[in-house]
Amino acid sequence: MESTKKSTGKKVLVGIIAAILAIIIFLSIAIFATWGNEIRTLTSMELIRVRNDEHLDGDVYMMKVKGDFYLDEFVAQGGVKSDTELINFITNNITKGIVDLSISDPEIGCSAFTATTDEGDVVFGRNYDFSKTNTCLVFTEANKGRHASFSTVDLQFLGIDVDTGVEGFMDKVTCLAAPYAPLDGVNDAGVSCGIFMSYQGGEETVATDQDTDKPDFTSTTLLRLILDYADDVDEAVEIASSYDLHDSAKTSYHYMVADASGRSVILEWVAKSDSTDNDGSARELKVVYNDNDSHIGTVEADSSFQCITNFILQPDYYAESEDDDKKGFDRYERLYQELTSTQGYVKDEKAAMDVLSIVGRRTWKNDDGNGCTVHSAVYNLTDKTILWVPNENYDDSTAYFEFSLDD
Numbered sequence: 001m002e003s004t005k006k007s008t009g010k011k012v013l014v015g016i017i018a019a020i021l022a023i024i025i026f027l028s029i030a031i032f033a034t035w036g037n038e039i040r041t042l043t044s045m046e047l048i049r050v051r052n053d054e055h056l057d058g059d060v061y062m063m064k065v066k067g068d069f070y071l072d073e074f075v076a077q078g079g080v081k082s083d084t085e086l087i088n089f090i091t092n093n094i095t096k097g098i099v100d101l102s103i104s105d106p107e108i109g110c111s112a113f114t115a116t117t118d119e120g121d122v123v124f125g126r127n128y129d130f131s132k133t134n135t136c137l138v139f140t141e142a143n144k145g146r147h148a149s150f151s152t153v154d155l156q157f158l159g160i161d162v163d164t165g166v167e168g169f170m171d172k173v174t175c176l177a178a179p180y181a182p183l184d185g186v187n188d189a190g191v192s193c194g195i196f197m198s199y200q201g202g203e204e205t206v207a208t209d210q211d212t213d214k215p216d217f218t219s220t221t222l223l224r225l226i227l228d229y230a231d232d233v234d235e236a237v238e239i240a241s242s243y244d245l246h247d248s249a250k251t252s253y254h255y256m257v258a259d260a261s262g263r264s265v266i267l268e269w270v271a272k273s274d275s276t277d278n279d280g281s282a283r284e285l286k287v288v289y290n291d292n293d294s295h296i297g298t299v300e301a302d303s304s305f306q307c308i309t310n311f312i313l314q315p316d317y318y319a320e321s322e323d324d325d326k327k328g329f330d331r332y333e334r335l336y337q338e339l340t341s342t343q344g345y346v347k348d349e350k351a352a353m354d355v356l357s358i359v360g361r362r363t364w365k366n367d368d369g370n371g372c373t374v375h376s377a378v379y380n381l382t383d384k385t386i387l388w389v390p391n392e393n394y395d396d397s398t399a400y401f402e403f404s405l406d407d
Helices: 002-044 071-076 083-093 168-180 219-229 233-241 320-325 329-340 349-358
Strands: 046-049 060-065 109-117 122-130 135-140 149-154 184-187 192-197 216-218 244-246 253-258 264-270 284-289 372-380 385-390 401-404
Touching: 002 060, 002 168, 060 168, 071 219, 083 168, 109 192, 109 253, 109 329, 109 349, 122 149, 122 184, 122 192, 122 253, 122 349, 135 168, 135 401, 149 219, 149 372, 168 219, 184 219, 184 372, 192 219, 216 219, 219 233, 219 244, 219 253, 233 253, 233 264, 233 284, 329 349, 349 372, 349 385
Parallel strands: 060 135, 216 244
Antiparallel strands: 046 060, 109 122, 122 372, 135 149, 149 184, 184 192, 192 253, 253 264, 264 284, 372 385, 385 401
16 A cells, blocks of 8 residues: 555656646747747857957957847838837837837947958948947848848947946847947948948037838938848948938938949938038938049049048038038048048058058047047958957957958
């Protein structure tokens, strides 16, 4: 009798354990079915360069995004009109409502140019000027007809503390929003894009806020759509033309896009002149092509490359008395001077990085209060490779990161 009771007790215990294991397995399957791509993305995140506070260097992370991060759903719903709507979309889809996010766009000052290497490769060089911050290098996969891409994200735009970096699991979950906040990048079709402050509206900057029957996007989501969907410059222009732009955080932006053919464009949304351009809803897209820019000036007309900083290029946008309002004009002239002396050629990616170093903010007069160049990137649009340096560490070989989208 006692043996029978022991046997029955063991069967009950085994049954309980089996039930618990079944529940654990079921929950694990349910969690992975819901969060599978997000879990794989989080586990890919790694710290690749540690902060150096004395040099104003933040931490640098790398993250490989798995899956499609719901961009097709974003497009299908007609995009978003504001940062608040973008945050709601990301929270409801990517973080499943668990984490509240914040996305902001403070005033930034940057420089970029296109050039050709001695081997004939097309490169896109870009400085991102701001202040001490933490950065994430974001890789996305080719997915559902969309391109694989590399992009750079300033993590303070996602609410990550500047002085601590990514701490703990919840900060990592917040970083799942990074694909929607790129500042520059390149895709596997050889299309590169960057975003730049344009300081429009006279005494106070006025954000572009178009209001037609077109679908909508915000500042960084335009860049995201170009990286994912554009095969070349013409398709990037078509994307930009198909949406209403709503600049973020009461600021204004313009963009440069280039492709592996050597063509490039600058995208600007303007209405009237700077002193009267105070109605963001009245602005219209103006496209400046590198091979059709004689209306901008003789220097631009005589060159096949393009440069961009932080002022609007459209003719007669600024009155002569408003020359001081052309933020970054001195950097623009210096880049043209350097590249004109070589007829738009650079020896290689390292030489392109040297050009960026010329207008780095530690050695250049700051006209917008930005204390350093947070990162410098040279995108080879022919080979689909990236040369990336944080915070003007041009003389530190350990600070040079090289990636290839073919990998």
